[in-house]
Amino acid sequence: MIEVNELSKRFGARTAVDRLSFTVRPGEVTGFLGPNGAGKSTTMRLILGLDAPTGGTATVSGVPFHRHPRGLRHVGALLDATQVHGGRTATAHLSALARSNGLPQRRVAQVLAEVGLAEAARRRIGGFSLGMKQRLGIAAALLGDPPVLLFDEPVNGMDPEGVRWVRGLFRSLAAEGRTVLLSSHLMAEMEHTADQLVVIGRGRLVAAEPVRSFAARGTRSAVLVRTPQADRLAPLLTAAGAAVVPQTPADAGAGAAGALLVTGLPVERIGALALEHRVLLHELAARPASLEEAFMELTADRVEYPSGGPR
Secondary structure (H helix, E strand, C coil): CEEEEEEEEEECCEEEEEEEEEEECCCEEEEEECCCCCCHHHHHHHHCCCCCCCEEEEEECCECHHHCCCHHHCEEEECCCCCCCCCCEHHHHHHHHHHHCCCCCHHHHHHHHHCCCHHHCCCEHHHCCHHHHHHHHHHHHHCCCCCEEEEECCCCCCCHHHHHHHHHHHHHHHHCCCEEEEECCCHHHHHHHCCEEEEEECCEEEEEEEHHHHHHCCCCCEEEEECCCHHHHHHHHHHCCCEEEECCHHHHCCCCCCEEEEECCCHHHHHHHHHHCCCCCCEEEEECCCHHHHHHHHCHHHCCCCCCCCC
């Protein structure tokens, strides 16, 4: 278990983490979300003892991480996959970590096989792609078979197969009873992977709750409308105060020709307008707010570096 209590970190006049409190429990994948500059990476560094807090505490299994002997047996972490010696082979890199933590050398081959790098074990890391370096970083995190795992943006640079593999890996680790804290900007992946969310903005807690309940807090629910008469229906909906966005097959799935995504009007009102004007409907379905929409809405006033300002 990871427990963060009134944790703060200041860098000069700037407060990166501000009296932050949350708990990450075993048996679940906890997603760690926040806009750029929210303090996610700093919080992870504080949990791992890489930075000293200005105030408050962060503990792993009840004590600060630095009190755990042979750290990789207690916590595995991937914070930056590029921070590896490019001249070493994957085997040499992991072997050094194993020796420093009193781990059996057989674990090196085991974790390389688990992350799909067995055939690249003797290659120098400098020739690895970013996705391969991410896999190597995950292997290092798994090396000590730890009960607690932290990952900061682990799918950056991975292809779709790699992303799917990571998703399954994290869920299986949680199913084994481990504590998994995962930071990512990919909302779709978080929806598929995380059970719980911790959301921060400008170093402060915004929410700590299940993914579904957080997504439900978004107010921008929409309605998907399929009709062969979209050119007639769209102006009627707009005149009634709705926002209408035509959908492509990539947005709405196969058979999306004539599909409209409508916000600002309930299903009942859209159906009544279509009936009144004799517009044929093939589908009329409410869509709850997505995790991404809820995140954007609930962190709008916590963005450290907003875009769209004057050039």
